[in-house]
Amino acid sequence: MDLMTTTPVLADAAAYAQAVEEAKQAAAAYYAGGTSPLDDDAYDRLGRAVEAWESAHPEQIRADSPTGKVAGGAATGDVPHSRPMLSLDNVFSAEQFTTWAASLERRIGRPVERWSVEPKLDGLAVAARYEQGRPARLITRGDGTAGEDVSHAIGTIAGLPERLTQPLTVEIRGEVLMTTEQFETANSLRVAHGGEPFANPRNAAAGTLRAKDRPYTVEMTFFAYDVLSPSGDPSGDRGDAASEALAGLDDLAHSELIARATALGLHTSGATAVPGRTAAGTDELLDRVAEIAALRAELPFGIDGIVVKADLAADRRDAGAGSRAPRWAVAYKLPAVEKVTKLLGVEWNVGRTGVIAPRAVLEPVEIDGSTVTYATLHNPADITRRDLRLGDHVMVYKAGDIIPRIEAPVAHLRTGEEQPIAFPETCPQCGSEIDRSEQRWRCVRGRDCHLVASLSYAVGRDQLDIEGLGASRIVQLVDAALVTDLADLFTLTREQLLGLERMGETSADNLLAAIDTARARPLSRVLCALGVRGTGRSMSRRIARHFATMDAIRAADAEAMQRVEGIGTEKAPVIVAELAELGPVVDKLVAAGVSMTEPGATPPPPPGAETDASAAAPAGAQAGPLAGLAVVVTGAMTGPLEALSRNQMNELIERAGGRSSSSVSRRTGLVVAGEKAGSKRTKAEELGVRLVDPAEFATLLGDYLPA
Template sequence: MTTTSPAAPAAAASIADSAAYAEAVETASRAAAAYYATGESTLDDDAYDRLARGIAAFEEAHPEEVSASSPTGKVAGGAAVGDVPHTVPMLSLDNVFSAEQLVSWTASVERRIGRPVEQWSVEPKLDGLAVAARYEEGRLVRLITRGDGTAGEDVSHAIGTITGLPDRLAEPVTIEVRGEVLMTNEQFEQANTVRTAHGGAPFANPRNGAAGTLRARDRAYRVEMTFFGYGALPMAGTGADLADQLAQWPHSTLMSHVASLGVHTAEDTAVAPRTLTTADEIMARIEEIAALRADLPFGIDGIVIKADRAADQAAAGSGSRAPRWAIAYKLPAVEKVTVLLDVEWNVGRTGTIAPRAVLEPVEIDGSTVTYATLHNPADITRRDLRLGDRVMVHKAGDIIPRIEAPVVHLRTGEEKAIVFPEVCPQCGSGIDTSEQRWRCVRGRDCRLVASVSYAAGRDQLDIEGLGDTRVVQLVEAGLVSDVADLFTLTREQLLGLERMGETSTDNLLAAIETARSRPLSRVFCALGVRGTGRSMSRRIARHFAAMEHIRAAGPDALQQVDGIGVEKATVVVAELEELAPLIDKLIAAGVNMTEPGAVPPPVGGDTDGGESADGSGPVPEARPLDGMAVVVTGAMTGPLEKLSRNQMNELVERAGGRSSSSVSGRTSLLVAGEGAGSKRDKAEKLGTRIVSPEEFAGLVSGFLGEES
């Protein structure tokens, strides 16, 4: 059994003496009470877990001092209450934090039942609220929270607001389905939009939103939640045959039956439950799910491992707090609470004015976070953010950290309003506030040097010898007012600049001449169209083949390009209209406006290629990487040795693939060069196909030699 795991367990809180223990118990009890009542805990999950483990460690060392108020060994930390008895106790789960702890736990289960466990079920631990949904003759009649495990709170008023929990089942059976109610990321954003529009404070995170919404009555607005089933059991009135089946079916069979009744489960997600037989297989699946976590449309905070067979579960039994046949492998926290210290206003090369949050440093998912994205001023207003707020910050994988919302119940009254700029922070000009993303009225001219330098950069026009210092010279001399002016520079003009001799002048003119013939994908990227980058520019260029076709395309046609939705298509169309004079200047200067090897789509929007079988128009030619997500890592060798990373990405996309920077469960192929490191390790664990640079060159040989 390997000892590698997605993250080492966070250190338990250190509790030195009886006074510290009493304070820790009180803090944990308060936090648990708020967490299970409204989701508004004073501690984030990671801090609560560390505190609870510290309490347990102190109690193990000092059993004579265990407090009756201690959360240890109690469902919901002993904080939740309810008045509707459960048919069968609705327990919590114990946790493990490492591969070693997982192996120890699986061994303990097998010792307890006196035989090897034949099969384990492995599924995501969804970050929501546990509820029991009672169906009578197929009709949903009652919804109850976990409460203290023996009785819960009746929240039947929420029936009809929860996606995945149908009012009627596919069969008229009497049954209790248990699962998690949560908000997906999209539902959370929509809930906060609706809530703040009605004058309410935004929810701090999706779990907080689900907890508050599930218990809310008589609101003037309605927001959706989602249900994921994870179990089922008989009730009074369940037929004898079905009751016997529910008691004897393996967990995996049981959940397939629940799904067949029309209840939403995790089965159709990227982290669908699996049945496995060894601890090594379980750990490999944990690592797969952890790698997918950042891309999921809902939150998970761990992976649940269960003995699959009903006989094994019965033999293992349950304690007062948790079953002995199931455990939660906790993943590292991807959200924590910290303080919003300041907001910086930065102006991008297109003139967009972007706010950035300055945070009190906090460690999340193995890295220290000091900044977070705020998107735009409307986002700040909608989230009701204030300087000095305690804020919930989310980070997952390679995603830029973001502030989800202020933790309103932790406000002290000392917080201050965020001041929005009245003029452009870069040049002092006016600000266009007509759209959500504010912009300097001078647009690209506000950051002319940055805009021209970007266009001349290696991954765009690649004009060697044209760095920032030289661009500043050209702008200050009045020779360049946009990137098109570079192509009309004369030898005499350049020789008139300081530190420009004949050799450097001739070299620069030669580099500019070479740039004139760059492929359309590079030219389009050099324009700096908002909402696009290198990869998107390549996709647009290959889809339309020529600038004239891109300019003629409306939003609907642009949406045929992979990765362009309604909003981005509208932005691109508007940007191209704004850039029309610059594009015309580039065309007049003889700059190439076509993409080598690409064929424009016919009228009607079909893709490039040969004739379709019915003669209706072109069909796409098959390419070796069609439909594949490809990651390139390490130093390239052989035929690929001289290619930059951007050129490698261009090669991937010319051959039909989609280039990606990180390995996940969706990665189809890893090109592993020398020193591939952690990405290769992750690909091996996920079972991803790995090829050497030489093998990859052979795979895409027909597309080599087109680099610029």
């Protein structure tokens, strides 16, 4: 796993001096109020360039250089720390980490017996001092020797309890951050009170922690990563029960200190999807790094890397610390998933259900190995809430396979030339009125607005797969008023088709045969073709396999719909309402002889009729050779699987009891790697996930393969 990012090269002393000034200004802006002209990745790259120059020209190092200083020398404070509160050095690849670890082991004269591996939370380091079990003072890291008193924030930070489980006088060190939800709330309140939105959760936490006398309160979250006695001397000197509880802290492994913090009622990463764990060697450690990196996109808070520490107290003691960072810990930085770029425009696209969706057009920027030129904007209310303007510098976030999104404008970079975003007055597709009653605007004509696109989607290869029905032919049918909805396709006659321009007898007969074949498609294909809001190919398969028949689907209320994997309280009523709205079309499809069952699936028992046996297995579940496995297909299929589309492969996986997935993680059970499989195969090898080629997969499926 090579996470190294390109380091810019400084050409001469003048470029070095300019880089130092830029780094100082960026650090000062961030630590003063949570603003910065640079995103995190750009600041890291600038810092590495300064370090590289200074390494090659030690005689020219400036006294005001941020290198080797806690917080880049930008933060100050007047509350002394009980012990220095240092930063961490960074590595950006497995090779760099291996070199760093070898250096540590040479320093202590032995192999590191055990490593602690935990997520590097993207927030602000603080020290929380408790007296008799109650929070008394909250201090920022500052310059490492003294910090700023931000005790006014006590009571607004989740994870810092009002009372510890023991009445101890103790210092807890950790990270204050904003979760994604807290960030959204913070920016909504900030804009509502006339302020500029924060660019990202990290800046929001930095600015909010220092803010006083606001007319509103914003919650943040604390994660503990260290426990110290109040004087910094863990031996204690009172001889009472409280002192005894703190005795020997310096002799505890880091993992034991985290367990101690948890026992005191403090919030740690142990309660998250990426808990801190120990690793016995470098290989196991790098596996854990890969595991945390794979889960990054799913976390409700930001991480920008993984913190690796020598776990045992003896190793930490013998390694010691430098002026800026401990020598026994390092931050293994992950590739940036957010960058600053410029918002050039907004496109308004109308979906097949009539939803009018804005899309941001961006100045191209490389994020996490790919070039991003578009980002989602969700809806008009989202644009207003974020106070976005054309020409804004915006923070764009991308993680995993998720569509990039704009977090917020970088308001302090505004020049005054930015322009408001114009919202459409009428439907951009057909010119009809717009229904603005919900956050997601919709053309009042609904599906009829985009009938050609809706029908083109419905007859596509992954839905009903009706050969001969291209967009131009569908336009003919709609313009001739022969088709007003999906069901009308199945009542077309030979005479009607022959009346169309450029439609001969052979073409008409072939099209009617293709339509007749489509009547037998499984329910999941029909459901997908209907274009129910909140569903797609994979969700349509889940719904069809859960309920087995269209009658059971239409009879389901929101509570029953939530029993389908991946459908929550918000999506369920939307799907139920959509199906009710589509009722007349479904009735016409049934009358036309279109299949309304899913092969191999079993309908759920009626309410109140569940038995212990039925409760043990979800409706639609079956054994099969892939039972319980998450399966990823990558590369080109060959042999018996060569003719199958990716959607057909996913259908095949789910008929055989598995669950199709698009990304490889520790939870993946099997990867089918065809020709030119690429990065997903590599990732499976790194994680030790079982790999099979198409021929082996076909043998494994046996009778489940299509005839």
